[in-house]
Amino acid sequence: ETPFEVGLATEGLSKAFGGVQAVDGASVQFHHGKVNALIGPNGSGKTTFFNCVTGMIRADAGTVSYRGRSITGKAPHRIARAGIGRSFQLCRVFPRMTVLENMLTAVRPGSLPRLLASAHHRDDVERARELLARVGIEHLERAEARDISYGQQKLLELAGVLMADPETIMLDEPAGGVNPALIERIAELVRSLNAEGRTFIVVEHNMELVMSLSDHVVVFDRGRPICEGPPSVVQNDPRVLEAYLGI
Numbered sequence: 752e753t754p755f756e757v758g759l760a761t762e763g764l765s766k767a768f769g770g771v772q773a774v775d776g777a778s779v780q781f782h783h784g785k786v787n788a789l790i791g792p793n794g795s796g797k798t799t800f801f802n803c804v805t806g807m808i809r810a811d812a813g814t815v816s817y818r819g820r821s822i823t824g825k826a827p828h829r830i831a832r833a834g835i836g837r838s839f840q841l842c843r844v845f846p847r848m849t850v851l852e853n854m855l856t857a858v859r860p861g862s863l864p865r866l867l868a869s870a871h872h873r874d875d876v877e878r879a880r881e882l883l884a885r886v887g888i889e890h891l892e893r894a895e896a897r898d899i900s901y902g903q904q905k906l907l908e909l910a911g912v913l914m915a916d917p918e919t920i921m922l923d924e925p926a927g928g929v930n931p932a933l934i935e936r937i938a939e940l941v942r943s944l945n946a947e948g949r950t951f952i953v954v955e956h957n958m959e960l961v962m963s964l965s966d967h968v969v970v971f972d973r974g975r976p977i978c979e980g981p982p983s984v985v986q987n988d989p990r991v992l993e994a995y996l997g998i
């Protein structure tokens with residue numbers, strides 16, 4: 752494989768829940784500046800891996816680094832400050848807040864919602880509106896989040912992640928439960944944000960999307976990578992078929 756700049760990387764990362772070894776000594780290097788995909792059968796440890804890397808849960812063992820600097824054991828807000836943003840598999844928005852209010856709670860990741868619009872800097876509001884326009888839902892800014900479609904909530908969540916201006920964006924199943932038109936919009940957004948220099952690490956089950964979007968694919972099975980490379984190579988690897996078909 753051609754040389755690449757190492758972005759997010761782990762060494763021997765492990766996490767067990769009771770007797771279940773969800774992540775099992777995973778050593779992975781994601782390519783900085785690229786669209787990386789993390790795929791694998793259900794239960795192979797992808798979400799747990801994301802949660803360990805972003806500080807949501809503490810790993811039992813192993814190290815995590817970002818562009819050569821250790822972020823092992825750091826709290827989520829410290830990891831966010833290092834330049835890593837993330838979305839969640841089950842979209843996280845505040846259902847009874849408006850779309851714009853949701854954006855303003857995202858300004859400082861991890862902070863409690865600040866409900867008074869007057870307490871916000873005008874810059875934040877301006878930036879929120881720009882980003883809502885960028886994902887194509889600026890016309891919904893006054894709607895409550897619970898009243899917009901699930902796909903639109905996913906776009907809102909992505910716009911919220913962008914409020915912190917992250918260099919690397921981790922997306923957990925961005926296309927899950929989203930209709931084809933909005934999947935295409937999400938794909939276009941990932942492409943254009945990547946063209947502007949943002950790195951992506953995407954967990955996704957939609958293989959067509961993974962293969963059309965990614966530069967580099969890492970395949971997980973039983974808590975660790977079993978194969979990695981460009982989509983064309985990974986697609987034809989017998990270990991990948993075996994993992995998915997269980998033969």
Ligand code: ADP
Nearest residue numbers: 768771773791792793794795796797798799800
């Ligand atoms: P994936 O995202 O690839 O579907 P997960 O990371 O969600 O995989 O799960 C990996 C394994 O860890 C599964 O066997 C799952 O049941 C288990 N697991 C995940 N989270 C928990 C938890 N909070 N408590 C107990 N077991 C868990």
